[in-house]
Amino acid sequence: MLLAAKFALGPVLLRQGRAVRRTALRLPEPAGPRHGVAGGGEPRLRLLLVGDSSAAGVGLQHQSQALALPLANVLAQRLDGAVAWQLLAETGLDTRGAQALVGRSDVAAADVVVTVLGVNDVTSQQAARGFVAETARLWTQVRQRTGARWAVVCGLPPMELLTAMPQPLRWYLGRYASGLDAALRGWAGDEGLGFCSLHWAADPSLLAPDGFHPGAALYPLWAQRLADLIAGERARWAPP
Incomplete structure (x- = not known):
């Protein structure tokens, strides 16, 4: 169905995509540290976050409002100890680009x-198959570089709600994202x-001013959900 829609709507989708790229509001990445130690006491966890502009916190003023630092703070409270954290993120990265970023960074x-x-x-x-294959390569790469024992992959957002996109482009990207999201969920479960x-x-009113991020x-809700997953699966990543 989606392939048929792409063929039928192709000229409209292409025109709308070009218009969005030309007129979209460009927001900077926030200031602030991209590594550090949250909490005090005995070290409990070393955390690496790799991602795109949403991971970087585009649309916010400071990293203290974004994802990595608040997540480390929440985990330090949950685990009752220090959490060392590092953020590797850049606007515009796809999964293959994330591999390149990890490869050229001091991790x-x-x-x-x-x-x-x-x-x-x-x-x-x-394509979904290619996306999963690139995600698997990224996991292999960061595991080899960092010695990580476990990972949490964030799914794709409901792109049909992104107000920066006109219809039918918003509908099409939402359906496409759902396919990649399902494939990613299946791969994570298998691994x-x-x-x-x-x-x-799912509330468009909570988006950044660009209607995209x-x-x-x-971000606090996102950090809490990730902290629940990580703290709840401590047996998977804590040293024996």
């Missing part, structure tokens, strides 16, 4: 890796990894 040792990727794989029309769905973030109200 610290980690116990758990969190990935926030997929939206740019949708906009570049990466014994965590999966954090983003389909709870999460707004400030969504």
Whole structure:
């Protein structure tokens, strides 16, 4: 059905996509540290977050409002100890681009890796099979670089709700994202990894001013959900 829609709507989708790229509001990545230690006391966890502009916190003023640092703070409270954290994220990254970023970065040792990727794989029309294959390569790469024992992959957001996109482009990208999201969830389950769905973030009024990225109200909820997954699966990543 989606392939038929792509052929039928192709000229409209192409025109709308070009218009969005030309007129979209460009927001900067927020200031603030991209690595550090949250909490005090005995070290409990080393955390690496790899991702795109949403992981970087585009649309916010400071990393303290974004995902990586708040997640580390919540985990430090949950685990009653220190959490070392590092953020590797850039605007525009797809999953293959994330591999390149990891490859050229000074990556610290980690116990758990969190990935926030997929939206740019949708906009570049990466097939679900290719998307999963690139995600598997990224997991192999970061595991080898960091010694990580476990990962949580974040699913794709409900792109049909992104107000920056006109219809029918918004509908089409939403359906395409759903296919990649389902494939990613299946792969994570097969690999014994965590999966954090983003389909709870279904209120367009909570988006950033660009109508594309999460707004400030969504990040604390996202951090809490990730913390629940990571703290709840401690047996999978904690050293024996």
